[in-house]
Amino acid sequence: MNILQQLNDIFTPERVLTDEDSLQNYGKDWTQVYTPDPLAIVFPTSTEEVQALVKMANEEGVALVPSGGRTGLCGGAVAMNKEIVVSFDRMNKILDFNSIDRSVVCQPGVITQQLQNFAEENNLFYPVDFGSSGSSQLGGNISTNAGGIKVVRYGLTRNWVLGLKVVTGAGEVLDLNHGLVKNATGYDFRHLFIGAEGTLGFITEATMRLTNIPKNLTVFVLGVTDIPALMQVFETFQNTIELSAFEFFSEDTLSLMVNDKGYARPFDTEAPYYALIEFEVDHESKEESALQAFEACAEEGWVVDGVMSQSLQQAKDLWRLREDISETISAYTPYKNDLSVNISKVPEYLDKVEQAVNQNYSEFKVLWYGHIGDGNLHLNILKPDSMEVSEFFEQCSKVNPDIFEVTKKMNGSVSAEHGIGIIKKNYLKYSRSKEEVELMASVKKIFDPKGIINPGKIF
């Protein structure tokens, strides 16, 4: 029986798409570099269907590619070799909620924002948040161990996964950790699936943890003189008050937002860099402390100006200056790098990377922004209008070895939170040893002996 027929048997025919538009749409993520060429798109609605699909794929030797909100930036969800794309769009329900455990059982297609809203309706909070939370799905978040804008206080997605139900590449269904807080009973396979970029199996259920709603989140945007000053500002604030975010963006980035999106500058004074700082003001003394930290930074000359939100709306509006960057610059076909080093090494690192870029590509516009409180920098090189996309990416990839060599020397990461996918495969060696990569391949072989689950990704 041919594969399409078998798909129609496992799923109902309306949940198997083969038209060209769907293949193009579901076959790619936000990477926009690769030409999708999947065989079909399927929409499972249960763990059993996923299991049946994996068994069939093993028998037929056909590859499967998991697909969530397709907001990835490394090609992790791209299918370009006649794979079957497994979209979790139809597995988008919140199945259970326990207010004592503060746990929510979700299907993998639940959209990040859907979980955030559900938590809020129950007077709780799901703290993982990023620019794409309106379209990204939990399964994808877990598979990439997504970070985002609140990592300083709440950590990565990994911290919030209490349990997983998965179908491995071999077709076994595993119920991992059962939502337990404590469970010291040997290897915790749950953590292997988190951040595995869908290469070990499919997540078909996730039990997520919730926490208290932060009260009265208040935002400062400060104009900062240079990167060393930015780190001083970070240290000063971190020592004064518990931060829920510490983000930065360069003046070039801000002026692009102002020109393209018509956003208002937070204040008239121009500064080379801006820090966006968020914290909870649940007591007047917190505001007092934050203002004192600002005053101290201003006296040292690190900060030239700043504003503070007076309402939740103003806080939201200030956040847009940072959160909407990625979407705004996508019009310029940016070449994205997502790098990290120890927080203390950021100034030296940024200096060296800038040198590497300037020496080779002085004509390119380079935008810096990122989660500096996590040592995570997003370096975006914008395509000049006159240059062809392929030419541009080729030029950019030439500078990569220079950037990654610096990263390696400083024990940094070539992919802080976006993953490796396809786009960073050749650079994995700059962050992971040969032995590590070999072990990764061995682990994959155990869970996916025939190599049918998202092949060609990571390594």
Added chain:
Amino acid sequence: MKVLVAVKRVVDYNVRIRVKSDGSGVDTDNVVMSMNPFDENGLEEALRMKQAGVATEIVAVTVGTEQSQDTLRSALAMGADRAILINAEEAPEPLGIAKLLSKVVEQEQPQVVILGKQAIDDDSNQTGQMLAALLNWPQGTFASKAEFEGDSVNLTRETDAGLETIKINLPAIITTDLRLNEPRLPKLPDIMKAKKKPIDMVEAASFGVDLTPRLEVVSVSAPEARKPGVIVANAAELIDKLKNEAGVL
């Protein structure tokens, strides 16, 4: 000229409103409070008048509890010169507030009083109009544009039928629409300076006006939750449901 701007401390626009379980009102315990957004527009307009050399002094005034000082501090940080807090434990109704404001107007003698067209907590949309009546001043409500010219002001008003432009003589009452301007964010140095600016505290009772409530709140309830939609299998079922369940066909 002196400008008086009325501001009110309300539940923040972005807070999910919860009705108290006994139906006596909206839960405001541990809830983020901010300046009424329409009042921010009012203050911003006054600040722009001062920048343009039209206004010389901006006085912010509020009626509320001591906690309303926060709102006045925000107003001072944005650029108001001084502030008056009329302390009233029981929140007066719009008529009571209008009476109190009319007394402040007698004392302060402003040429213009700017108020939000309504506060987002009770949405009364009455205080500005009542104040105009009590003072017997001209009023321009729902202003989306204000141009001062000698002893008068040209106001563009947002009405149901479109935009209306009127010319009113000063002194006058103006109530603001959100389209009037984009309120500024207070700068951190100004927030710190604002802590040193004066706030006059006056007891509402000292004005000798009748604040007796004239309205009785019988009960407050949350709007009925929207019913979830259903997916129908085909057009025939849809038509059947529209006919027999919804009764719209």
